[in-house]
Amino acid sequence: MARLKLDAREIESRRAFFELTDDDLARLASLRSFAERHSKEIVDALYELILGHPDSRAFFSSEAMVQRVKSLQREYFLGLFAGRCDGPYVEDRLRVGAAHERIGLAPKWYIGAYSRYLRLLLDRMFADFTPADAQASYLSVSKLVAFDMALAIDTYNAAYLDTMARQQAAIRELSTPVIRVYERVLLLPVVGTVDSHRAEQIMEQLLVRVVEEQARAVIVDIAGVPVVDTRVADHLIKTTAAVRLLGAETILTGISAHVARTIIQLGVDISAMHTLTRLADGIELALGLIGREIRAKAATP
Amino acid sequence: MTRGPIPILRVGDTLLITVHTDLHDTVAEAFQEDVLAAIEKTGAGGLIIDISGLDMVDSYVARVLADTGRMARLMGTRSVLVGMRPEVAATLVRMGYPMEGVQTALGVDDGLALLAAVNRGK
Numbered sequence: 104m105a106r107l108k109l110d111a112r113e114i115e116s117r118r119a120f121f122e123l124t125d126d127d128l129a130r131l132a133s134l135r136s137f138a139e140r141h142s143k144e145i146v147d148a149l150y151e152l153i154l155g156h157p158d159s160r161a162f163f164s165s166e167a168m169v170q171r172v173k174s175l176q177r178e179y180f181l182g183l184f185a186g187r188c189d190g191p192y193v194e195d196r197l198r199v200g201a202a203h204e205r206i207g208l209a210p211k212w213y214i215g216a217y218s219r220y221l222r223l224l225l226d227r228m229f230a231d232f233t234p235a236d237a238q239a240s241y242l243s244v245s246k247l248v249a250f251d252m253a254l255a256i257d258t259y260n261a262a263y264l265d266t267m268a269r270q271q272a273a274i275r276e277l278s279t280p281v282i283r284v285y286e287r288v289l290l291l292p293v294v295g296t297v298d299s300h301r302a303e304q305i306m307e308q309l310l311v312r313v314v315e316e317q318a319r320a321v322i323v324d325i326a327g328v329p330v331v332d333t334r335v336a337d338h339l340i341k342t343t344a345a346v347r348l349l350g351a352e353t354i355l356t357g358i359s360a361h362v363a364r365t366i367i368q369l370g371v372d373i374s375a376m377h378t379l380t381r382l383a384d385g386i387e388l389a390l391g392l393i394g395r396e397i398r399a400k401a402a403t404p
Numbered sequence: 405m406t407r408g409p410i411p412i413l414r415v416g417d418t419l420l421i422t423v424h425t426d427l428h429d430t431v432a433e434a435f436q437e438d439v440l441a442a443i444e445k446t447g448a449g450g451l452i453i454d455i456s457g458l459d460m461v462d463s464y465v466a467r468v469l470a471d472t473g474r475m476a477r478l479m480g481t482r483s484v485l486v487g488m489r490p491e492v493a494a495t496l497v498r499m500g501y502p503m504e505g506v507q508t509a510l511g512v513d514d515g516l517a518l519l520a521a522v523n524r525g526k
Binding site for chain 1: 458502514
């Protein structure tokens with residue numbers, strides 16, 4: 104919720120955009136007795152809609168739950184006529200939105216319910232007041248409802264962004280496995296798109312592992328990288344340079360015909376790297392660097 | 405053998421220098437002079453500079469280190485820079501200072517092995 108950054112200035116700016124004036128708030132406060140008089144039937148009618156639709160009814164497991172939520176809804180409804188639109192009011196609205204997001208109630212139910220609210224209020228306002236008063240009252244309440252709706256949608260967005268950030272962190276963690284294939288030989292299979300952020304992370308992690316394992320050779324296999332453009336090539340060159348500074352060598356494998364063509368056409372100079380197509384060749388080369396070789400066993404007679 | 409703040413050890417035909425202190429301007433110059441004087445005096449075939457004690461290398465220090473290696477080379481001495489920390493390597497590359505032409509190795513052992521291999525082929 105802190106991430107929504109709803110300080111006094113932001114609330115002020117929103118109110119200005121929703122044209123929610125002090126007059127509106129005063130008018131809403133004066134409707135308090137009207138709201139209290141109708142709150143029960145309006146909330147009941149709202150739940151008629153919600154419980155009448157099989158998908159929204161699914162959120163309610165028992166009659167006791169319906170009763171509890173109805174009483175919360177009544178509080179929420181009366182909140183519209185408190186004549187306030189300050190920090191605590193906004194926080195209360197955000198809490199309501201966050202609670203709905205947590206139970207997985209999609210914004211469509213939210214907005215549909217608001218629409219019913221407005222229609223129920225419209226009918227009762229025109230029944231109770233003169234047409235001019237009813238119209239003014241309706242305009243004021245519809246502004247505050249729109250203001251509330253925006254807050255509710257913001258909480259959904261904030262929650263989605265949170266989830267996305269968590270998932271991105273998880274993907275990043277999974278995306279740079281540095282494997283020790285032999286004593287002093289490391290293998291880094293790069294799979295998927297390499298953006299600058301990920302490239303930096305790959306480099307940092309790889310350098311730490313090179314020193315930890317005292318690796319002499321690092322095989323970077325890019326067979327799983329869909330597109331190698333100048334930026335990706337530049338990252339590979341930087342990583343190779345940094346690995347070299349530590350005293351190890353980089354072998355780039357998994358270079359397809361397509362990637363080879365791209366690299367040359369882009370005019371990227373990767374001559375400082377050992378480059379090979381097959382990972383197996385890369386492993387042989389790496390073993391050669393540490394004075395080992397793969398040999399066929401003598402044929403058994 | 406030791407004169408300045410950075411000790412220079414002799415291991416067989418090789419000079420081994422372990423840099424612990426930050427190589428700021430005056431120290432760096434004295435360091436370079438000491439190393440070259442030691443090469444002149446001993447006629448050492450190899451030079452190993454161990455920088456595992458440095459957690460920061462700026463472009464000035466990087467240049468001093470690279471230059472020292474090049475100067476030693478002019479005097480017929482191969483040099484190897486060993487023990488660079490991962491964060492130092494990453495920073496140098498990001499700054500666009502990859503110290504091309506400088507021989508590197510992971511540690512003193514590797515550095516000695518590298519010098520032995522190079523000098524064997526000489």
